[in-house]
Amino acid sequence: MKGRESGMPEEDYWSSFFNPEAMLDQLLVMPGERCNVLEFGCGYGTFSLPAAQRAQGVVTALDIEPAMVELVAERAKAEGLPNVVAELRDFVEHGTGVPDESQGHAMIFNLLHIEDPVALLREAYRTLQPGGILSVIHWRSDIETPRGPPLTIRPKPEQCQSWLSEAGFDSVNRVDLESNAPYHYGMVARRPVG
Ligand SMILES: C[S@@+](CC[C@H](N)C(=O)[O-])C[C@H]1O[C@@H](n2cnc3c(N)ncnc32)[C@H](O)[C@@H]1O
Numbered sequence: 672m673k674g675r676e677s678g679m680p681e682e683d684y685w686s687s688f689f690n691p692e693a694m695l696d697q698l699l700v701m702p703g704e705r706c707n708v709l710e711f712g713c714g715y716g717t718f719s720l721p722a723a724q725r726a727q728g729v730v731t732a733l734d735i736e737p738a739m740v741e742l743v744a745e746r747a748k749a750e751g752l753p754n755v756v757a758e759l760r761d762f763v764e765h766g767t768g769v770p771d772e773s774q775g776h777a778m779i780f781n782l783l784h785i786e787d788p789v790a791l792l793r794e795a796y797r798t799l800q801p802g803g804i805l806s807v808i809h810w811r812s813d814i815e816t817p818r819g820p821p822l823t824i825r826p827k828p829e830q831c832q833s834w835l836s837e838a839g840f841d842s843v844n845r846v847d848l849e850s851n852a853p854y855h856y857g858m859v860a861r862r863p864v865g
Contacts, residue, residue, distance in 0.1 A: 673763075677781075679714050680818065686717060688852060691721050702800070702802045706727070710777075711777065711791065712734055720747060722776075723752040733758050763786075771797055783809055783826050801865070802862065805840060807860070840862060
């Protein structure tokens with residue numbers, strides 16, 4: 672089931688909201704050298720592709736839209752990124768299909784307004800190795816934004832924090848995305864080691 676309000680606008684417009692490279696410098700914490708990275712809902716690959724330039728492990732980019740998956744696979748090939756696996760997957764219905772504790776980092780960007788955010792966070796937790804890191808970004812509610820889901824379903828940082836704790840993450844920290852994504856807030860959370 673495609674998450675509510677998760678369609679994408681034209682790519683140029685979408686890209687105008689972010690500086691993905693600079694954001695990943697802030698968010699893509701990897702607890703080891705050859706970490707795998709998993710993105711839930713990769714869209715145009717705005718973040719999956721630059722993540723693959725940084726990660727030594729495999730970057731798994733999942734999306735329910737065939738056109739998005741094809742685009743990301745084509746771009747990975749064109750950009751010489753053999754470590755990208757773009758896969759058609761409905762992770763709400765079927766989970767990610769990624770083995771337990773296999774990922775060093777998971778990204779859930781612009782998606783936590785879906786119907787059951789805690790289930791998605793629990794799935795991210797399952798895939799992360801102990802000490803693995805989840806990063807989350809979402810549209811701010813404290814300022815006017817040019818896009819984003821309706822405010823009635825748009826989670827505030829405090830809400831995400833509470834969901835992250837419910838899913839088992841500890842060490843949840845806010846990341847100020849500053850001029851790299853002025854309409855967004857960021858968070859990183861860790862799957863506990865013990
Ligand atoms: C708002 S876009 C965000 C894309 C990307 N994370 C970004 O920030 O640039 C959400 C993406 O999640 C995908 N999506 C929504 N529900 C999904 C599901 N159940 N399984 C897999 N992908 C899903 C949509 O097709 C869309 O590409």
